[in-house]
Amino acid sequence: MGAHISIPMYQRAVPQRYRLIGQRCLKCGRVNFPPKAVCKYCLTGSEFENVQLSGRGTIYSYTIIAGGGAPPEFAEDARCKGSYPVVLVELEEGPRIIAQLVNPPGEGISIGMPVEAVFRRIYEEEGVIRYGFKFRLV
Amino acid sequence: MTISVISYGIYIPFLRIKREEYISALGSCSAAFKEKAVMDIDEDTITMAVEAARDAVAGVDKSRIGVLALASTNFPYREKVAAGTVIEALGLSNNILTCQHGNSTLAGTEAILSAIGLLSLTDQKYALVVVADAPASGASVDMEHGFGAAACAFILAKDEPGLEFEGVYAYAAESMGIRYGLPGETDLRDIGVKTYSNLAYNDTVRASVRGLLDKLGRKPGDYRHVILHQYDAKDASGLAKKLGFGEEQINAGLVFAKLGDTGACSTLVGLCNVLDNASPGDNMIICSYGSGAGSHALSFKLTGQPPKPRNSLKSLLERKKYIGYVQYLKLKRNI
Amino acid sequence: MEGVAIIGAGQTRYGDFPGKGVKELFAEAYLEALKSVDHGLDPQTIQAAYIGCLSAGSGFQLGQLAPLLMGHVGLPHVNAVRVENACASGGFALYTAACAVASGKFDLVVAAGVEKMRDVSSSKGRYWLGVSGDTEYERLAGSTFAGIYALMAARYMHEYGLKREHLSMVAVKNHRNAVANPKAQFRREITLEQAMNGVPVAHPFNVWDCSPTTDGAAVVLLCNAKIARQFTSKPVYLKGFGAASDYLAIHDRNTVTSLAATRRAAAEAYKQAGIGPSDIDFAEVHDCFTIAEILAYGDLGFCEVGRAHYLLENGDTQLDGRLPVNASGGLKAKGHPIGATGCGMACEIFKQLRDEAMEPSRQIKNARYALSHNVGGSGGTAAVFIYQRGDES
Secondary structure (H helix, E strand, O other), rough: OOOOOOHHHHOOOOOHHOOOEEEEEOOOOOOEEEOOOOOOOOOOOOOOEEOOOEEEEEEEEEEEEEEEHOOOHHHHHHHHHHHEEEEEEEOOOEEEEEEEOOOOOOOOOOOOOOOEEEEEEEEOOOOOOEEEEEEEEE | OOEEEEEEEEEEOOEEEEEHHHHHOOOOOOOOOOEEEEEOOOOOOOHHHHHHHHHHHHHHHHHEEEEEEOOOOOOOOOOOHHHHHHHHHHHOOOOOOOEEEOOOOOOOHHHHHHHHHOOOOOOOEEEEEEEEOOOOEEEEEEEEHHHHHHEEEEEEEOOOOEEEEEEEEEEEEEOOEEEEEOOOOOOOOOOOOHHHHHHHHHHHHHHHHHHHHHHHHOOOOOOOOOEOOOOOOHHEEEEEEEOOOOHHHHHHOHHHHOOHHHHHHHHHHHHHHHHHHOOOOOOOEEEEEEOOEEEEEEEEEEOOOOOOOOOHHHHHHHHHEEEOOOHHHHHHHOO | OOOOEEEEEEEEOOOOOOOHHHHHHHHHHHHHHHHHHOOOHHHHHEEEEEOOOOHHHOOOOOOOHHHHHHHHOOOOOOOOEOOOOOHHHHHHHHHHHHHHHHHHOEEEEEEEEEEEOOOOOHHHHHHHHHHOOOOOOOHHOOOOHHHHHHHHHHHHHHHHHOOOOHHHHHHHHHHHHOOOOOOOOOOOOHHHHHHHHOOOEEEOOEEEOOOOEEEEEEEEEEEEHHHHHHHHOOOOOEEEEEEEOOOOHHHHOOOOOOOHHHHHHHHHHHHHOOOOHOOEEEEEOOOOOOOHHHHHHHHHOOOOOOOHHHHHHHOOOOOOOOOOOOOOOOHHHOOOHHHHHHHHHHHHHHHHOOOOOOOOOOOOOOEEEEEEEEEOOOOEEEEEEEEOOOOOO
């Protein structure tokens, strides 16, 4: 049983998931990601311009999801890897975002490590591969 | 109008398996690689394609890309426009000309040739060619031992200095060659007649290489490098020697030992390896091969400084983590 | 605004009950609550019911669960509604019920919560546990709620020097408290060594840092404070109640070492009650993961944010400390039947403030004010309540 992100719903987020398109608030100038209808910083701006985020950032916090505790749609990943890291990344444009970390270092993950976005399969539902970003250490 | 490669990118998965892992698990290994790259559980030929393409388009005005040519023998979908994923991931124009080549390891050079042709149909300056491959077969098939994974991407430009395309010669004829795949089967099948397969490879590749040399009025000695399709460790260099090339022309293009059989990428990853250390004026002849059978020989010459990739093949080969055979089988979804 | 009083409360034991579904669990808690009203109460005078539940028995009754449950206990015609805010569903049911009474619209209402979590496959269970975050991003990062709280814990450790053993001290304390609680799911002590070396779940958490999945129900009967003494000479007054929300996704929040929803809900409740954190004699806080209790200390004003581990080191929040927290065993050991949890806390406090804590060893003596704190998901919502004993004057 998966997360029930329908194919149309997934497609609507393709600009965010595939290439990290953020939105700059035309009122306060700060960058929202993922998108909001009203800027999460100034809480008033509702007009934005798209900005291409660099995908670079640093690890703000991290965890390692143990195999047995993974959501059902990640069970195959978990079975294969035993466990996988999930990181909260502070992007260099400001916003933070949550995603998996690929190729975790043998010596362990620590807060502050620089990372960059990579393009990976996130999971599969209804036979459709859901691609999106993950991060790797720079 | 000239067409030149002005930029390229490579992607090699982080995970590697050494040949010794096969030997300790199975008692032997049918392929003479030292180690090969293995896609992680969340990778496929499209994710590899995007990673290689991102490097290739870095520094290029993406709005001037008018063509996207994709190639793989192992696309994640049997029917789907794979270009859609790549276009969105890279942020390319949704109105570019696309093509998708598969069904044999000839696909990589097919994509280059298609891109060159499609460039004449667009006012845009650039074509992006992305070749990503990871041949697959069941764990019980000996041929599987050699199967690796890699992707490379090239920006072809109209009338700019770079690795200039000089010409092509093609050959196709009925010959089962080395392997084939049936509809509905994910595993490739081995012809299993080694001498016949070698002969088929030699005849098919020779026909294009000789044809191109004749067409351009050149001799093997006129080239700095020769890069032939490598489905195993020996046949490419063996054939190159028979064709009259020397070791110093052959060696820089040999990548099988480090990566295994990368299918439609084979000659192109070899080309990238050559480009890593190339100098202005260097020239090379490459020849792809696809069972069934066909070959494309292409000639290139560096008319300017060699393009510098964001990540050289050498640096990518150094970034790795070794896995064991059980983990390998898990990644291949065999267990 | 009208005053609000609790005149009865009941709950099932929390645990694993293959023989009982949501209807049976709810009925058991409801009948116990009715029985607890000292001078009796005519059920037909109940005017409304607010029932917290997330999954409605893992999805079998997502629509109109509340009238289904009320019909099962002989009150088919009551104004009944299901309230959902994930793990804070019970708290928001209680908050909504309290507002309904405070507004003067109703004099007698039910606030309840129920959850049936133990009769589904582990895969389906994990599905339901992950539908209350920002599904599109948090869930698709492969994270779980344990993972989200783990991100908070790792950051808290990084910023404030919290150690792994502080997390485990919460689990050890709450397990010890649950031993004497007949309503608790896990009535056994664990050692610090055990708590630090459990099976990994989401670094830095192991299984002992996580609350269990639980079946259970809790029902609270609220009335206008003016008529409370018709029902009992020992009402418990809801002196303050606050509720607030926050960005669902952890990446949208300014800080991850403090829950803004809790801070805002607490500020509202303290203001209404006219008291502050130092007046609180004991508290039931939302410890779905050990770090959650640590965050709660700071957010509820029991200490400065970032200094919660000193409270644990000093034993301040143990049953015999200056501010006992989770005397019931908390979500960790009493159990966490998602929708029921917020009302279950009110049941515990109702009993404690009436000196009816069942086992003398766990009775908190001379307590005047108590606080309960219920969080939805990873802090997307929170509700805070301040209770005052009513047998004093």
